Amino acid sequence: MSARRALITGITGQDGSFLAELLLEKGYEVVGLARPTRAPHFQSAEHLRDRVSIVTGDLDDFDSLTRAVAGTVPDELYHLAAPSFVPVSWQQPAQTIAEIAGATATLLEAVRDHSPDTRMFLASSGAIFGAAPESPQHEDTPCRPETPYATAKLAGHQLAGLMRGQAGIFACSGILYNHESERRPSSFVTRKITCAAAQIKLGLATEVALGDLNAVRDWSFAGDLMQGAWLALQAERPDDYIFSSGVPHTVAELAEAAFAHVGLNAHEYLRIDPNLVRTPEPTERVGDPSRAHTRLAWRPTHDFHELVARMVDADLQALQPA
Numbered sequence: 253m254s255a256r257r258a259l260i261t262g263i264t265g266q267d268g269s270f271l272a273e274l275l276l277e278k279g280y281e282v283v284g285l286a287r288p289t290r291a292p293h294f295q296s297a298e299h300l301r302d303r304v305s306i307v308t309g310d311l312d313d314f315d316s317l318t319r320a321v322a323g324t325v326p327d328e329l330y331h332l333a334a335p336s337f338v339p340v341s342w343q344q345p346a347q348t349i350a351e352i353a354g355a356t357a358t359l360l361e362a363v364r365d366h367s368p369d370t371r372m373f374l375a376s377s378g379a380i381f382g383a384a385p386e387s388p389q390h391e392d393t394p395c396r397p398e399t400p401y402a403t404a405k406l407a408g409h410q411l412a413g414l415m416r417g418q419a420g421i422f423a424c425s426g427i428l429y430n431h432e433s434e435r436r437p438s439s440f441v442t443r444k445i446t447c448a449a450a451q452i453k454l455g456l457a458t459e460v461a462l463g464d465l466n467a468v469r470d471w472s473f474a475g476d477l478m479q480g481a482w483l484a485l486q487a488e489r490p491d492d493y494i495f496s497s498g499v500p501h502t503v504a505e506l507a508e509a510a511f512a513h514v515g516l517n518a519h520e521y522l523r524i525d526p527n528l529v530r531t532p533e534p535t536e537r538v539g540d541p542s543r544a545h546t547r548l549a550w551r552p553t554h555d556f557h558e559l560v561a562r563m564v565d566a567d568l569q570a571l572q573p574a
Contacts, residue, residue, distance in 0.1 A: 254281075259326035261311075261359075262283040262333030263304065266435040267375065269296035271330055271478040274301055275565035283324050285309045285317075285333065309350040311335075314358040321362035328485050329372040331359055334405075338379070341401035349404045360415045360423065371422040371485040372412070378429040378470070378537050380406040388538040390471075391427065391492050409492070417492055420508070424484040429470040429496035429539045432559060433475045434566030441503060442471070443567075446510050446560065450567035452521055453514040459521050463528030465504035472497045473554035473562070478531065483548040493548065496539030501556055510559040514568070541543075547565040549561045 257274050263284030264269040272282050272415060284297070288308035295302050309316035311333055321329065333343065334352045341348040356374060363370045379402035381389045397403045412423040432442040441462070448460035472495070480495040505517075511518035544550040554562065 255279050255451075256327040257283065257324060258328045258330060259285065259296070259307075259320065259324050260282045260330045260332060260538070261309075262331075262375075264293065264295040265332065266296050266334045266432065266433055266437075266474050267440060267478055268330075269300065269435060270408040270475040271332070271481060272297055272304055274475075274478055274482060276300070279397050281305070283307055283326065285320050289396070304356070306519045311355040312347070317355060317358045318362040318366070321359060322366035324365045326370055327337075328360065328371050329363065330375075330481060331356060331372065332375045334375070336500070338399055338401045341399055341404070345400035348400045349407070352401070353407035353411070357411050360421060361421075363421055363423075363481050364415065364419045368421070371456040371490070372424070373481045373485050374408060374412045374423065374425045375481070376409040376427045376492075377402065378427055378539055380409055380427065381535070385535070385537040388540040389494070390540040391418065391494055391543055399457045412493065422490045424487075424490045425492040425540065426442050426481050426484060427492065427494045428477055429472065429494070429537065431472045431474040432496075432563065433474040434563050436563075442563065443507065443509050445503075447567045448521070449510040449514050449516065449518075449564050451474060452511075453516060453568065454571055456571065459523050459526040461523045461528065462503060462507070463505070463525065463530060464523070464532070465502060465524070467503050467530070468500045468536045468538070469497035469503070469560065470496045470498065470500055471506070471553055471556060473559045476552040476554060480544055480550045481546065483550050487548060489518070489545075491547070492556075493544040494541050494543055495550070496541050497552060497556065498539060498541050499556060500511040500536055500538045508562060509557055510564050513561050513564045519572070549559045
């Protein structure tokens with residue numbers, strides 16, 4: 253019996269690299285979609301370069317997405333790729349909509365027309381709930397997106413549901429809340445904090461500038477959420493699932509945990525930069541993962557403090573002289 257084949261968009265990113273590791277451990281043939289360049293940059297998946305195949309494509313080149321599906325005919329398709337830095341979506345709303353909603357629609361159409369037995373997982377976002385009327389949010393909470401990024405993610409999420417109902421596609425939408433790791437780019441506040449803790453411990457920096465310390469997030473380990481993505485496609489029937497810890501934490505708590513891990517008091521090194529302070533969110537963005545727990549038997553392997561410690565340790569190791 254031949255190995256199952258999985259196609260991953262966004263394989264070079266944080267989520268894609270963890271998912272590719274998981275699938276390779278399970279004996280899958282893994283194919284990744286990457287932008288066409290003379291020498292593909294594997295980024296977070298560099299250590300997997302010799303174990304995966306690559307097909308070229310781009311989110312704004314819809315024909316390339318269709319060719320990728322038609323050419324690989326995957327058993328499972330994991331659509332993880334998307335522009336993920338939310339502030340940029342305000343600068344480029346049209347491009348954001350195209351690269352998120354347009355690319356998702358194209359992949360769903362390609363599965364319908366060229367690979368109807370493919371099971372597809374779509375990475376949605378807790379941002380779709382926006383100014384939701386309740387917290388924590390569950391899969392049926394009304395969505396009130398507040399950014400172009402969230403609007404695009406909601407469109408893709410709804411398209412997956414429509415195509416599941418009308419075209420019979422096995423499409424699952426994973427509503428992913430904040431998920432982190434040592435592979436997260438340093439532009440994200442979590443890595444900014446863990447890098448700073450490591451740098452200050454090693455005498456390489458003296459402070460870190462942050463915005464609102466009271467901002468609340470629901471943080472999980474990225475590898476745990478990718479385990480959930482795989483479980484969603486093994487279920488008997490397709491459905492939508494929230495993947496989150498279900499536990500709120502503030503930015504201040506994250507900083508305190510990171511600095512405490514290296515024996516420091518975070519508040520001696522934090523500086524508030526008014527330019528980094530965003531408008532307070534009307535509803536705490538916290539997910540209720542009960543459906544994933546009940547129907548998929550999904551459980552996280554890292555709690556909040558274990559996640560932060562893992563990230564700080566990786567940053568310390570990366571900063572140590574060779």
